[in-house]
Amino acid sequence: MADSLDALKQKIQAFVDERDWAQFHTPKNLSMAMMVEAAELLEHFQWDTPAESQTLSSEKREQVSHELADTLVYLLRIAQVLGIDIIDAANKKIALNAEKYPVDKARGSRAKYTKYL
Ligand SMILES: [Mg+2]
Numbered sequence: 644m645a646d647s648l649d650a651l652k653q654k655i656q657a658f659v660d661e662r663d664w665a666q667f668h669t670p671k672n673l674s675m676a677m678m679v680e681a682a683e684l685l686e687h688f689q690w691d692t693p694a695e696s697q698t699l700s701s702e703k704r705e706q707v708s709h710e711l712a713d714t715l716v717y718l719l720r721i722a723q724v725l726g727i728d729i730i731d732a733a734n735k736k737i738a739l740n741a742e743k744y745p746v747d748k749a750r751g752s753r754a755k756y757t758k759y760l
Contacts, residue, residue, distance in 0.1 A: 648719075648729075651719065652719055655716055655720055655723065656723065659720070668720060670721060670724060670725055673724060674721060677714055677718055677721065680710055680714040680717055681714050683710045684710035687706060687707050744756055
């Protein structure tokens with residue numbers, strides 16, 4: 644997994660370098676772009692019932708995959724520009740979340756952690 648993520652990051656870097664787009668890739672611009680792509684993802688589910696959102700046509704599934712990919716690429720690019728190891732950051736955040744949501748208190752509950760502090 645780490646290898647394929649590294650390969651993806653290299654592909655993104657090459658894509659940016661070939662187009663001389665690094666000059667536009669400030670954390671501000673990239674964060675905004677990522678949220679636009681996340682909103683495009685959301686748009687696919689906007690008026691769906693919960694059940695409809697779980698059963699996608701093959702066409703919609705492909706469109707959703709494109710928006711997920713757009714969002715992921717921008718997320719990885721933000722981490723790249725800021726020199727953040729996203730795998731390390733995600734592992735640390737999961738550990739923090741595990742402390743916030745201990746299994747004995749959080750299992751089967753959708754309550755925010757502040758409810759059982
Ligand atoms: Mg898009």
